[in-house]
Amino acid sequence: MNEQTKELPKACSDETAAAEFLERQRWGPDPYCPRCESRRVHQLRQRGNGARSKRFLWYCEICQRQFTVRIGTVLEDSRIALRHWCYAFWAACASKKGVSALQIHRMTGVSYKSALFLMHRIRFALADDPITPARMEGTIEVDEAYIGGKPRHKGPRSKRGMGTDKQPIIALLQRGGDVRAYVPVGVTARNIGRIIHENINPARARLITDESWAYTKIGRRFFGGHDTVNHGRKEYVRGDVTTNRVEGFFSLIKRGMYGTFHAVSRKHLHRYLAEFAYRYNTRKMNDGDRVTLAVKSAVGKRLRYREP
Numbered sequence: 001m002n003e004q005t006k007e008l009p010k011a012c013s014d015e016t017a018a019a020e021f022l023e024r025q026r027w028g029p030d031p032y033c034p035r036c037e038s039r040r041v042h043q044l045r046q047r048g049n050g051a052r053s054k055r056f057l058w059y060c061e062i063c064q065r066q067f068t069v070r071i072g073t074v075l076e077d078s079r080i081a082l083r084h085w086c087y088a089f090w091a092a093c094a095s096k097k098g099v100s101a102l103q104i105h106r107m108t109g110v111s112y113k114s115a116l117f118l119m120h121r122i123r124f125a126l127a128d129d130p131i132t133p134a135r136m137e138g139t140i141e142v143d144e145a146y147i148g149g150k151p152r153h154k155g156p157r158s159k160r161g162m163g164t165d166k167q168p169i170i171a172l173l174q175r176g177g178d179v180r181a182y183v184p185v186g187v188t189a190r191n192i193g194r195i196i197h198e199n200i201n202p203a204r205a206r207l208i209t210d211e212s213w214a215y216t217k218i219g220r221r222f223f224g225g226h227d228t229v230n231h232g233r234k235e236y237v238r239g240d241v242t243t244n245r246v247e248g249f250f251s252l253i254k255r256g257m258y259g260t261f262h263a264v265s266r267k268h269l270h271r272y273l274a275e276f277a278y279r280y281n282t283r284k285m286n287d288g289d290r291v292t293l294a295v296k297s298a299v300g301k302r303l304r305y306r307e308p
């Protein structure tokens with residue numbers, strides 16, 4: 001058990017411990033002002049007993065202004081107690097299948113609406129930076145899946161998610177590396193081609209997909225080649241040509257969605273995908289380090305909608 005994991009249970013039940021935990025994860029031993037980055041800062045203390053001020057305020061001698069650990073993060077302009085944030089960060093990072101707002105509501109006592117708000121912000125923190133990340137290289141498995149909803153009718157067409165209210169998702173998985181997942185506007189060769197183009201460097205990559213027509217054109221650009229498995233003929237592995245890993249990622253999402261999240265609206269689906277990708281991409285870390293990284297990822301991100 002590492003240090004963070006030992007501290008977390010207390011940070012989830014005690015507000016002072018929560019503030020100090022979040023401060024340490026964000027700033028390390030050397031706190032600085034989130035506005036001017038000066039280290040000439042000190043904690044404000046209560047008169048008399050010398051305890052930390054009620055809102056865990058800091059004072060920057062350069063800006064001559066107060067700040068808290070919430071400033072400049074997804075916690076800013078939220079009144080939800082810091083210990084509940086700690087619990088939600090921990091739960092989102094520690095459970096393989098993720099955590100639902102209902103669980104947060106039951107465990108912390110915050111309203112269900114507040115719990116929803118909290119989880120949306122945490123998912124936002126876990127998502128990649130809006131700045132386009134570096135393009136992937138190496139052997140990349142790409143596949144689509146359909147999740148959520150119930151098929152309206154049985155029949156061959158519902159197999160690919162047509163005629164249902166299921167949402168398409170697409171995932172790109174670099175073998176031995178990271179996964180990225182998106183909600184395409186529609187499963188067309190054009191949309192899929194654009195997502196692949198933005199995320200993979202074809203000059204230094206090999207593409208592995210199923211035989212869907214949507215990959216044919218973009219596949220020709222890959223210097224490393226484009227190999228396909230024929231799922232229609234029940235072919236799943238041919239040498240190292242397989243999309244088993246990306247399908248494994250989809251089954252994690254599906255188990256999580258059906259078990260934990262029930263119905264997820266299309267509007268929020270990309271955030272759920274970000275949460276699953278975050279857990280997958282940090283799979284070699286322990287829970288404590290994953291929480292630290294999640295708290296650090298909360299810095300510099302703001303979501304502009306009102307807390308209920």
Ligand SMILES: [Zn+2]
Nearest residue numbers: 033036060063
């Ligand atoms: Zn300052």
